[in-house]
Amino acid sequence: MNKNEIVKKASSALGKVNIKLRKHSPELLIAAGVVGTVVSTVLACKATTKLSTILDESKGNIETIHKCENDKEMEERYSQEDAKKDLAIVYIQTGVKIAKLYAPAVVLGTISIAGIVASNNILRKRNVALAAAYATVDKSFKEYRSRVVERFGDDVDKELRYNIKAKKIEEMIKDPESGKEKKSKTTVNVAAPTVDDYARFFDKTCRHYEENMNYDLMLLRSQQQLANDKLVADGFLFLSDVYDMLGITRTKMSQSVGWIYKPDGNSNGDNFVDFGVMVVKRETEDGGYEDAILMNFNVDGPILDLI
Known part of the structure; x- marks a missing residue:
């Protein structure tokens, strides 16, 4: 050497x-x-x-x-x-x-x-530096999604983002004439079991979940209105606050992202809270399918520096 x-x-x-x-x-x-x-x-x-x-x-x-x-x-x-x-x-x-x-x-x-x-x-x-980098990535991603929505529509955007696929499944339905149950093939939207950092399923893992779809949807609507009232009153709202309202476990990400409200308009977001509720099907462990509620929160992104 x-x-x-x-x-x-x-x-x-x-x-x-x-x-x-x-x-x-x-x-x-x-x-x-x-x-x-x-x-x-x-x-x-x-x-x-x-x-x-x-x-x-x-x-x-x-x-x-x-x-x-x-x-x-x-x-x-x-x-x-x-x-x-x-x-x-x-x-x-x-x-x-x-x-x-x-x-x-x-x-x-x-x-x-x-x-x-x-x-x-x-x-x-x-x-x-990390917050700035994240804000840049988040902005780029939102701009990309807006272009997808503009060109292909909102439905395609949701299907791609949450890996929602249309599948034909067999369901047992009751014949209204005879009253007997029979098999029927139905096309449904099936969501992937994993979602992004913000989106969550409202299911048995949530403390306030009930096995009644109508009740759960009504609860989500009322909690969404409550979240908007809180956003207007305080001027800001963290995603963790919404998770607490729904009985969802907090994450590290949820404690730094959320919404900002400005009476004259918010250039960083929508200026309101939208849970983005979608009723989909989700595959069960036994290979079947069950109704599920997927929530896609329209957070503005990191808000610590905006408060």
Whole structure:
């Protein structure tokens, strides 16, 4: 292996190490800051045990100065001005000794706090960058969907987004004339079991779900109106708030996205809450199909910076 190859590999290794250090710099800084804070506290406690010696020495010097100042025999040789100068010197020396005593703890504590603050700043900048990137992607996706709707219609957009497929299934229906049940083939829209980050099925996993389609639809309409009232009253509404109203478990995403209301119009969204309720079929574990309610919330996107 020649010198150039060694230098090249060493440079590559250092570059990877540098990238990893930058990647994990917030964790490293916060860990160093916490450790440094603990160590600075220990140093301060150790310094405090030596403080009494400095204070006793200072107290003894001050008492000696006052004693000489009040001694009538030394009045001509040691004036009040001399006493004031000596007291000032004692105070300054005591202050310097105390500063030196606590200097290591103070310096280490300051560096530790600076490390914690720097870690927070790095994370804040990264979060701002992520939010900006997400907003760009969200805007592009909405523009793409609007073009799909414009060209192919809203139904095609929903079918593509939620992987809704028209399938022919066999159902047992009751003949109105004979009253007997018979098999009948029906074309229905079947939704995929998985949906996007915002959309959810209103089903048994939701706390307020009832096995009555008409009741569930009525509940969703009333909760949607309540959500709109809350949006107008507060000026903002998080998706988590809507999830809570419907008995749906919160997600990390739902705690940062939602709706913004502006009386003069909202350029970031629709200015109202729409659950986007769709009645579809969903495949069951036994291979059959059941009625399901799919909700596609028209969130504006991340709203933390818009409130």
